[in-house]
Amino acid sequence: MPDSPEKIGHNIGFVGTRFAGTDGVSLEASKWAAVLWRYQHVSYWFAGKLDTDPGVSMLVPHAYFGHPDIQWINDRVYGRTTRDPEVTRRIYAIADHLKRSLYEFVRKYNIEILCVQNASCIPMNVPLGVAIATFCAETGFPTIAHHHDFYWERDRFTVNAIGDILRMAFPCTVPCIQHVTINSEAQRALSHRRGTSSVLVPNVLDFESPPHAIDDYNADFRQSVGLEPDDVIFLQPTRVVPRKGIEHAIALIRALDNPKCKLVVSHESGDEGNDYLNMLQDLAQSQGVDMRYIPARIGEERGYNEHGQKLYLLSDAYAHADFITYPSLYEGFGNALIEAFYYRKPVLVNRYSIFVSDIEPKGFKVITMNGYMTRDVVQKVRAVIDDPEYREQMVEHNYELGKRFFSYAVLRRKLRALVTNVTGMEDL
Template sequence: MSAPAANTGHRIGFVGTRFAGTDGVSLEAAKWAKVLWRHEHISYWFAGKLDTDPSVSTLVPHAYFGHPDIQWINERVYGRTTRDPEVTRRIYAIADHLKRSLYEFVSRFDIEILCIQNASCIPMNVPLGVAIATYCAETGFPTIAHHHDFYWERDRFSVNAIGDILRMAFPCTVPCIQHVTINSEAQRALSHRRGMSSVLVPNVLDFEKPPQAVDDYNSDFRASIGVEPDDILFLQPTRVVPRKGIEHAIALIKSLGNPKCKLVVSHESGDEGHEYLHMLQDMAVSQGVDLRYIPTRVGEERGVNDDGQKVYLLSDAYAHADFITYPSLYEGFGNALIEAFYYRKPVLVNRYSIFVSDIEPKGFDVITMNGYMTRDVVQKVQAVIEDPTYRERMVEHNYELGKRFFSYAVLRRKLRALVTNVTGLEDL
């Protein structure tokens, strides 16, 4: 296949376990595709779970980490140090099937650049990582590997029976792959552990486009979830998993001692079981905190849920929020924090490591805590709630910094360099 002429679009194949829903990888991949599409590149999709246009997509069920065969493997390779030969056989058998599917995907759509989205760094689907590694080793295909999370960052993968495979495929280090990391700690770790350089591309939002405001559709959001017009709505815009530290948001509301303060959690539980959700609900009851858990009311599209209730966008929830809580213990980047800046909302941040290294030095005006709630933190939140002038100055300052450091314009410049790196042609 001859190389395309400079300044023409490329056919780019996005490869991952899942491109569906509102998880961080799916959202960031969609942003990349949107920016690339604006510059005449065409995006195609390969995954085990998809909500993309079927005419530009290849659905391969074994690429999804939730497939029963993949779950069977995961149950036998983590939390132990040796594996049965049958596990090895299945890993490579499924990897061979997935590799052949990649060959067919590239051929069917005449793909020119592969863009791997998190499938070569976090071993949720071991055979898919092996398939990508062997495909790249066999073809030398121009590939951009976008790494959101590395396995060595997660305790759940620290004891495993696949060290040989992890070193080979997570990530694969063949020369045709241009690695991309989303924070400076990951960039340093990749260099130290694998001797590989990478391009740092932060997660972004479209700061050039005004955020969703209160409109005719979402004007009843508060009433719909049982929150009064004069209540102070604290929004926790994250999934319910332990690393989000939501117990600190409950402690904050308790310490404020204002019955008008309501905590609304927008996303679902279940990725790591429901025990954490139940603990939070019990904690809220015992401390007299009004906690509203509304994942069935916030979705990817406006409409109606299975119970006939009105469904809102996350942007609708942000439009009505008075304050954002983000007390995460660990984050690969921190999308909800950038969203708070974008929607011009004040925010409480637990000083997780990536915030300290990559976001805080930019000069954002946020209320910070260091792993626990203090009287000083509570007083600062109270001051933001009570002083609208101070609050407005804070959120406008953060919006302007967000536009400078985490906008689509930043992503556009980064993608131009990445496409040039793997093709040798000036682009975008």
């Protein structure tokens, strides 16, 4: 609680496996911290991989899901139904080390509220989840648990040897923890499976601040990636993993039958191997679709890559894009869709379940498909590309709705309630 009358805000301790790079959890955590900072709440960071200010951070290597000891555990608890006693011993030994580190983190920075980011719902680091659960059980520490993905949403965790631990810690439901979910489906599942309520806080963007436009730095983006000034850029702003359904974007370009339409894929294939990427490249080639795979040209900062090539931000790619493809089969929320609204770009959406339940009812004007490409979908895309006035009307409508439902103002209201529940004071 406040140290002195002059101290208005609180010390918030963000806890996770990683706060680095452009993954969804890191990005959303940084948005929460930005909103909290505006109201004098100071954020501190605890994780196994960090690119935050070292002066407000505690790096604990075993908190990272990529640590060899954590990978050793994961290799022995998934895809099987029993575990060796040595696996159990190591889980709890590492969890004890991480729990002691949490105690140290709280003492060192005088943390008043913990904000756990995805570490208590998806078991990529089992010992960290156990450490958080036991720390909260021992202390009753005011904790906000922000759940992006639950283990029951991922096939890779279906067969496991840690059912006892999952029920105890993923998530832990001791009374001091306030749960936050990012979509209504997850909210219902948490209530059904764990008998606990949660606050729904959607992922947001800063709609109050206009996006970056074409400027002196990014003006040569098209030329730099081998495109002509009059090419029609269809941007696929996602990682290359099977659930993104990128083959539908290729089918769309093929059906448009316009040599000026080019598909640009911005992100790498991630940690699921390159088989899907290789399939897409073969498919694009066989269909006569010009697909540009450019993750080596997209960075977290502007500058140059190891080959001396100019690096652009994802926002630079959005600035030049004419159309966004988002044919995902499944999404926990849909950050790239909200980005399309923010950057005022028309978008094709495959009607994944969270879109149907949480986004579509808001009234956004998008072109939708239902699992497969039809002639009607292709005609609607062609109409948007060919009619600038209709396109402008569509994207402005979506921007205004995005400001209403998925802006920082929404996040401020939600965080106000969460912090007030802990402090009894309206801090935001």
